[in-house]
Amino acid sequence: MPEPEHELCPVVVIMGVAGSGKTTLARALAAHLGWTFIEGDDFHSAANSAKMAAGQPLDNSDRRDWISALTKFIRTRREPCIVSCSALNAVVRGWIADGLGHAPAYILLDGPAALLQERLTARRGHFFDPALLGSQSATLEPPDEAHRIDISLPTQEQLRLAIAALAAVS
Numbered sequence: 001m002p003e004p005e006h007e008l009c010p011v012v013v014i015m016g017v018a019g020s021g022k023t024t025l026a027r028a029l030a031a032h033l034g035w036t037f038i039e040g041d042d043f044h045s046a047a048n049s050a051k052m053a054a055g056q057p058l059d060n061s062d063r064r065d066w067i068s069a070l071t072k073f074i075r076t077r078r079e080p081c082i083v084s085c086s087a088l089n090a091v092v093r094g095w096i097a098d099g100l101g102h103a104p105a106y107i108l109l110d111g112p113a114a115l116l117q118e119r120l121t122a123r124r125g126h127f128f129d130p131a132l133l134g135s136q137s138a139t140l141e142p143p144d145e146a147h148r149i150d151i152s153l154p155t156q157e158q159l160r161l162a163i164a165a166l167a168a169v170s
């Protein structure tokens, strides 16, 4: 049975393509607010991670169970959460809203492809193949309601903008 509206905890999703800085900003924002940080990538199946590591993009049929596992976990926490999740297209965001029982607030990290490529190529210890950036950008459907933050800014400045954006909507 769905929870009553007043029992739903606030959820903010930091979204964007791979390498845009979702995890970095989400961690900083969660630490600043004292909210729980949730890494969306932790909920991929081994098959999804292997597919991306092999340089093959996910499609929405691969994303369905991932989003279901992620939203179930968020609901079990029953506390305000900052989530790092690419949430690239409207279908995925529809599943997120259905899974949570409400639409979260979105902050979209976006910026130039060259900088994304540079950051992905330099990143270590992550399964994602930087060659998939083109397909990520092609899949991205930016939501009108998202607050946009430029990836070129230092994390501290992004944090300041994210706090201001959330204050304006709460």
Ligand SMILES: Nc1ncnc2c1ncn2[C@@H]1O[C@H](COP(=O)(O)OP(=O)(O)O)[C@@H](O)[C@H]1O
Pocket (backbone or CB within 6 Å): 016, 017, 018, 019, 020, 021, 022, 023, 024, 025, 084, 119, 120, 122, 123, 124, 151, 152, 153, 154, 155, 158
């Ligand atoms: N604002 C920033 N300025 C400079 N480097 C950043 C910034 N945000 C993230 N990075 C670096 O870029 C890379 C990708 O960031 P990450 O948070 O893993 O992105 P995502 O979670 O979107 O894939 C990491 O090496 C990270 O340290």
Ligand SMILES: O=C(O)[C@H](O)[C@@H](O)[C@H](O)[C@H](O)COP(=O)(O)O
Pocket (backbone or CB within 6 Å): 017, 018, 019, 022, 040, 041, 057, 058, 063, 085, 086, 087, 088, 128, 136
């Ligand atoms: O942080 C990252 O590098 C990305 O988020 C990456 O891990 C991947 O893009 C998604 O988790 C998979 O799903 P999508 O193809 O839906 O972005």
